Amino acid sequence: MQPHYFIGIDGGGTKCKALLQNSSGDIIGQGLAGSANPATHYGLAIESITQACERAVLDAQLSASALRYCHVAMGLAGVSLPSVKDKMLLWQHPFATIKITSDLHIACLGAHNSEEGAVIICGTGSSAFMVHQGKHVQLGGHGFTTGDKGGGAWIGVSATRLCLEAMDGLSESSPLVDDLKQQLGCQTSSAVVEQVNGAPAVFFAGLAPLVIAALEQHDAIAVRVIQEGADYVSRLARRLLSEGAKKVALIGGLAPHISPWLANDVQRCLVQPLYEPAFGALILAKKR
Template sequence: MADQEFIIGVDGGGTKCRARLYSTQQGFIGTGLAGPANPARHFESAMQSILDACQAAIDDAVLPNVTLADCHVGLGLAGVNLDTVAEKVMAWQHPFKSRFLTTDLHIACLGANDNQDGAVIIVGTGSCGLVSSQQKQVLLGGHGFPVGDYGGGAWIGFEALRYCLRSLDGVAESTSMNPQILRFFNSKNATDIAEIMLNARPADYAKLSPIVFDAAEAGDAAATDIIQQGAAQISALARQLLSHQPERLSMIGGVSLRIQPWLDKDILRSIQAPIFQPDFGAVFFALNQLNYPVHFRGLS
């Protein structure tokens, strides 16, 4: 291919949006980061996060003459497994040269398995799993918080906060986790905390998850129970994915490393490290749609 083409892969989730810029002549040359990009939650801000992350990737590559209009984009977004959300994103008047849309789970699977068949579990703000091959895709979970996403950061933080509020009411035992949560909110008043979280996003609950893991690892009974419940759900999800006999299974996401020691031992032994991160998978996805080969020059 004589002319240079630019492809941006976008990994849009409930906590952040990451973009990676790829050149057909130079390889991977830039990255960008922006805020939450789940269009099922807040459509306009999600689209703005996508634009901000993509522009940041171009700026990072120091390409003053390249604009968004010069770039193809592969979007892997949370929430677009819902048809109504996918339709809304496809109707969005984007500024790119071309646009290809799939789920954040699909690009995670492509990245984790080096653009080959395999399976992946995301445990970040939410949780879900996918087995992907040329013949089929099997999606498990991805129902969204609060109805699903067991074991994800939002679910962990939500359960911990509910426990803390019950303890403030005197109907649950106060444990060492509670003072940490109260310090996080700089408040000892349950009503104030409930008001603060009245319009909270999943990412706001997920910010509490490190507190819960710290407490569980220190032996706090309430925190331990929450983490064990979440880990049991992730183990069950992994077991169902493995029943489809994928060539390999990886786990990614901001919560994945901390929850892995709590998984069933046989499941933990089945997990292999991801080869690439989801933003690489988003580039792979776009390249596949464009029928362009993937070159690894400049890979970082």
């Protein structure tokens, strides 16, 4: 009898992670690939998901043909838009079965190891999600050009705007201005604009580590950006609490840098996530 496997996919704007589990419940492989947001690039998302799964299967020393025996659940950025989810469901995938939900949903499942709970993600973007008494509440996640404060792309673009204002003599400068120019290989504001004009979220998220490093030196521009982002995240948390959440897990690569700047009442309600989002997708994959 052919064994069956489960794969949990965490697909975000920057990277895609796959966890492979056997029928005994053991994690036997994992794989990483690039961006998996079908709302911004459908073809790239499909490619990244497939690559991550193939690499997880190879990591488990299984043949590529094992994919046809894998039951896959994927939490993806962008599928909260009905048209995007519908398009993904039409994909002629190579797996046994698929389930598709948002990256927020699997993050919540993993963080609390339960259907009940609340999370705020601070990664490439920012967003919030909770399940309470069967009700789903989703906030934010509107993209860095229209929201996503506290997310990496928003941090990058906000810092760039403030640095350009400082370069034009319209506001106080800081060492971050020179750091940004050095990172981009630019000396003038016009050269910076040429580099960043029309750049995608992943590009601006790549500037976030520069801002975080400056924050550690109490850089004025970096502090201003992070304070604004943290204020937004605090408001997200308060809204979740008002909807019935008891505790909130703050997750994502920027979570450790944002959390110290959150309001005191919000910090008291934070809990450490139990498992990563890809594990939450595995929980979903095994549900009948």
